[in-house]
Amino acid sequence: MSAVSTDLNLRVRRPLRTIPEPDLAKLSSEARAVQYACENSGLQDKSIAIEIGVDPAVLSKAKAGQARLNDEALDALMDATGIEAPLFALLLRRGYDPRSLRRFETDVERENRQLRERLSSLETEREIERRTIRELMGARA
Structure with missing residues (x-):
């Protein structure tokens, strides 16, 4: 039971x-x-x-x-x-x-994160600039 x-x-x-x-x-x-x-x-x-x-x-x-x-x-x-x-x-x-x-986040961790975000943004901008230059150079040829 x-x-x-x-x-x-x-x-x-x-x-x-x-x-x-x-x-x-x-x-x-x-x-x-x-x-x-x-x-x-x-x-x-x-x-x-x-x-x-x-x-x-x-x-x-x-x-x-x-x-x-x-x-x-x-x-x-x-x-x-x-x-x-x-x-x-x-x-x-x-x-x-x-x-x-x-x-x-500690101050160092926050600064590190912000720097990584800024670096990623700059890399994206740089890639756009490279593509634009390639397209302009291709259009002149």
Whole structure:
């Protein structure tokens, strides 16, 4: 006889809220990201703790950087608040731009890319000039 799971996933997923560009700098650590999500959710910490399945004291410690929420609780926090600040904090820490999920370019990488683009443009222009000269020389013959 097979066991039937009676666990229902009743997690509330609130609509995602955009994190304004200036606020990205506030997400320098997981603790600050948890704090940001809680403070900007419009919910009381006790309600958030209940929804994510942790003791309010654990949430308070996570906001202060004295404890860490497990992955399931972090995922539930983002669903409960509608704010993906912990995910953004991790992306920023790993060097990714959370708006595009691309790595940030360093100044050298940006300069290198711009120089490659300019070189490609010049090569295209030069090829057009060569073709034009060949056509003009062919027309005179």
